[in-house]
Amino acid sequence: MSKSISVKFDGVSKRYGDVVALDQVSFEIGAGEVFGYIGPNGAGKTTTMKILVGLIPSFGGSVFVNGHDVRAKESGLHRVLGYLPQEAGFQEWRTVDSVLRTLGRLSGLSQQELNERIPQVLDLTRLSDVRYKRVVHLSGGTIQKVRLAQAILHDPGLIVLDEPMSELDPETRHQVRVMIRDMANKGTTVFLSSHILSDVQDIADRIGVLNHGHMLKVGTPDELQSHFQVGNVVEVILNRGSHPLPSFESVDGIERVEEMASNRTLIHMTHQSNVDATMGLILRMLVQSGCQVRNLNLIRPSLEEVYLRFVGGEP
């Protein structure tokens, strides 16, 4: 199997008794793409990922990796797969080196390859200092880095990361984001779930939104914002003593006006409005009214706002 790996979920369903974990979920991940996967707790993200990596052998529908059904023995998936589970422990006796050595051997790396690759991965994940320490004695964030290190050790063509940023400090999260983008630039396909929506927004080419086992929408961050009909916001800050703002309430393309403290006003556009035309209109009205404008900003809704609007709950 080549480095360029594509994934296709076709009508995938999974039930646990009466509970529907996934219901006819279909989407594709292109070769070399970073695909973000978001949804609230219990949406079915981890179930989707476990089906892809083969940990859930029984499910409805089909999953293909480069056109091969993952249930077929000849799919070859496990030779090119890197997986970071949401939670995975290590035996008490294991050191970081032992984790990488054993899992690397099982991934098909020779001792010589491991001798070269382990220091590189430890350096990349900044784990060199704890190489010979027992994993159970490390902090949660460092253990998460060990999980990440084992996932990328064999330079997989497809990497599945279930909540990779959890337990990481801001600096390490930034490093991991950079690392993921670098891998994608080298042709690795990345399937990534996260509750930290800004992380997904920053690095994903496309995003799938899952809720209660249903795939609500797949698209680029811009497409999601457009699809979920969250309008843009114009922030106006006036100088002290300026003329008051004119009335925008009846203007086409404006949904509502929100007065804030310190001469600050937020003008919410409707989702259908033409951003440039409405901005121009606002600017003209401000000038005509003699307002002394200190600041005028267009604020695009963040993915988090889109997400909360759509799934209706906390991430």
Next chain:
Amino acid sequence: MTVGLLYADEMRGFYKSYVMLALWVGLPALTIAIHFLQPLIEPAMRDWSLSYVVSITIAGIGGPLASVSLSASIVSERNQKVYELFLIRPVRRSSLILAKFAATYTCLVVATVISLASGMVIDSWLGAPFESLWNEIVTSVVVTLSAMAMACAGAVLIGMFVSSVALASIVSIFGGEILILVPMLPNYFDPSADPVPLAIVSGLVITSLFLVLTIYLFNHRQI
């Protein structure tokens, strides 16, 4: 090849976590202690050789020991989701099970051999007549090794499908005690019957049955 890698890894784990030390030093030490202490309570044992005491002691605790140690470790590792990182690699689920079984069984067999060898060496040194009890010793060891194999396989089955370490330990102790009786059934009907053939056959059949059943169920189970 994968089974070999996993087997070596399990053995490394036993070594690093001092399981080997406990079994290979602790078990012989225990039997020697029993040999010298038990006659204080049971005067009839004064004439028994150490080798014989070793063989009956191991026969009594070998099955449950194997069962509890293996099932508890499997349940604990399953609960910590240790196996996920193994099974997303080109590793058959059957390899994982066979490696665990083989490593534990190897440790117990080695512990038995060391214990027995220690007993024989000390007997020779003391001039005790263990040769006269040789048949009983061999019988006891064969029965024990057979029971250990069955208990290990049963423990893998229990470990894979019970979620609580405590429950797995309790079920394993009962199971281990029952399994050790299987090769001795002929003696229940005929005290002069030789338990060795049945021990070998039942050991092979029941062990294989347990392992095949575990592999089948594990292959169809979500991790």
